[in-house]
Amino acid sequence: xxxxxxxxxxxxxxxxxxxxxxxxxxxxxxxxxxxxxxxxxxxxxxxxxxxxxxxxxxxxxxxxxxxxxxxxxxxxxxxxxxxxxxxxxxxxxxxxxxxxxxxxxxxxxxxxxxxxxxxxxxxxxxxxxxxxxxxxxxxxxxxxxxxxxxxxxxxxxxxxxxxxxxxxxxxxxxxxxxxxxxxxxxxxxxxxxxxxxxxxxxxxxxxxxxxxxxxxxxxxxxxxxxxxxxxxxxxxxxxxxxxxxxxxxxxxxxxxxxxxxxxxxxxxxxxxxxxxxxxxxxxxxxxxxxxxxxxxxxxxxxxxxxxxxxxxxxxxxxxxxxxxxxxxxxxxxxxxxxxxxxxxxxxxxxxxxxxxxxxxxxxxxxxxxxxxxxxxxxxxxxxxxxxxxxxxxxxxxxxxxxxxxxxxxxxxxxxxxxxxxxxxxxxxx
Ligand SMILES: Cc1ncc(COP(=O)(O)O)c(C=O)c1O
Numbered sequence: 509x510x511x512x513x514x515x516x517x518x519x520x521x522x523x524x525x526x527x528x529x530x531x532x533x534x535x536x537x538x539x540x541x542x543x544x545x546x547x548x549x550x551x552x553x554x555x556x557x558x559x560x561x562x563x564x565x566x567x568x569x570x571x572x573x574x575x576x577x578x579x580x581x582x583x584x585x586x587x588x589x590x591x592x593x594x595x596x597x598x599x600x601x602x603x604x605x606x607x608x609x610x611x612x613x614x615x616x617x618x619x620x621x622x623x624x625x626x627x628x629x630x631x632x633x634x635x636x637x638x639x640x641x642x643x644x645x646x647x648x649x650x651x652x653x654x655x656x657x658x659x660x661x662x663x664x665x666x667x668x669x670x671x672x673x674x675x676x677x678x679x680x681x682x683x684x685x686x687x688x689x690x691x692x693x694x695x696x697x698x699x700x701x702x703x704x705x706x707x708x709x710x711x712x713x714x715x716x717x718x719x720x721x722x723x724x725x726x727x728x729x730x731x732x733x734x735x736x737x738x739x740x741x742x743x744x745x746x747x748x749x750x751x752x753x754x755x756x757x758x759x760x761x762x763x764x765x766x767x768x769x770x771x772x773x774x775x776x777x778x779x780x781x782x783x784x785x786x787x788x789x790x791x792x793x794x795x796x797x798x799x800x801x802x803x804x805x806x807x808x809x810x811x812x813x814x815x816x817x818x819x820x821x822x823x824x825x826x827x828x829x830x831x832x833x834x835x836x837x838x839x840x841x842x843x844x845x846x847x848x849x850x851x852x853x854x855x856x857x858x859x860x861x862x863x864x865x866x867x868x869x870x871x872x873x874x875x876x877x878x879x880x881x882x883x884x885x886x887x888x889x890x891x892x893x894x895x896x897x898x899x900x901x902x903x904x905x906x907x908x909x910x911x912x913x914x915x916x917x918x919x920x921x922x923x924x925x926x927x928x929x930x931x932x933x934x935x936x937x
Pocket of ligand 1: 581582640641642643667718720721722747749750770
């Protein structure tokens with residue numbers, strides 16, 4: 509069914525938003541997150557598989573029509589509502605200039621901190637808005653008061669920038685890095701918990717944990733690992749770049765000592781915005797990356813001193829939250845998991861195909877990694893792009909080799925069918 513027909517039949521009227529200045533304005537409904545909430549109320553079928561609903565959602569995103577994008581792990585496109593809000597705020601600030609920066613910026617940041625903390629489920633006094641995950645986690649890793657000989661446990665599939673940050677502290681402060689071997693396809697949570705805890709000694713100060721591994725999409729049992737670490741007096745730093753606004757969880761329930769994420773990934777914010785949370789008792793001991801004098805050692809705002817930065821990007825967080833909430837965290841997670849399961853089920857039993865991602869709903873979300881015998885990861889990614897116009901990313905890591913496939917809310921079933929046909933054709937050749 510066409511999007512417009514669907515909207516009309518469900519009784520949802522187009523609401524006018526200012527279109528002035530847009531050279532190629534999308535339909536008005538593509539900018540209205542309220543439409544989504546109203547549609548959800550009217551749906552009688554299971555919303556996870558209601559393609560009429562997702563077709564409307566698809567129309568709300570600015571995605572390329574030139575190729576099928578199954579590489580949404582780097583960052584997400586913004587829905588039009590967020591993109592246009594961001595542009596309008598940039599326009600407004602360009603008009604107000606220093607007036608905004610001197611008289612309105614601080615209140616706006618505080619309001620956004622409050623709103624984001626409600627969304628994440630954490631205390632606003634433990635939340636700082638950063639530019640991305642790398643900045644948030646480097647703040648903690650570089651600012652931690654390490655003593656020579658302190659031990660940290662990281663994972664063998666942690667993100668490269670965080671491994672580099674720990675290696676810098678190895679050289680600078682004399683810490684000792686131990687590496688947990690994370691199984692690709694764990695049989696149980698205990699497999700994963702033991703990977704970390706078999707390395708614990710009396711000198712272990714910190715465990716660094718990637719909540720969702722970017723290489724494979726594997727979700728680690730973070731809460732169990734955090735609780736077990738706390739029982740031994742060990743602090744836990746969580747890289748939540750891929751889990752926030754993808755997996756439905758609240759930060760205060762997870763209980764990490766430090767956690768950072770990028771909001772341009774699954775919250776669909778404009779590029780260059782993220783956050784760091786830190787338990788209030790740890791704030792005084794962590795040095796900020798950039799020296800700060802205004803707020804005092806025990807104030808989370810000491811980590812927000814990054815010089816002049818674009819306020820419109822911070823403001824857009826509020827609009828992105830609106831869009832996310834119009835769909836809802838549970839439905840978003842379930843749809844993303846459904847998209848992964850849809851294509852995986854159709855190819856996983858083919859000769860030559862291996863899926864390098866655990867598939868249970870508690871072990872992964874939208875992301876899965878596939879390899880085809882006879883192809884290096886780069887050869888497979890290149891063939892998908894050249895012969896089928898499907899964009900993915902090659903993962904050639906010592907522990908995982910394959911192509912990472914990441915659908916998004918705007919991904920259609922027809923696009924996934926094309927991907928399935930491509931894999932069948934490649935694996936048959
Ligand atoms: C697991 C993980 N951590 C951290 C990052 C870094 O994110 P950013 O470049 O936004 O700081 C990424 C980026 O893909 C990631 O996948």
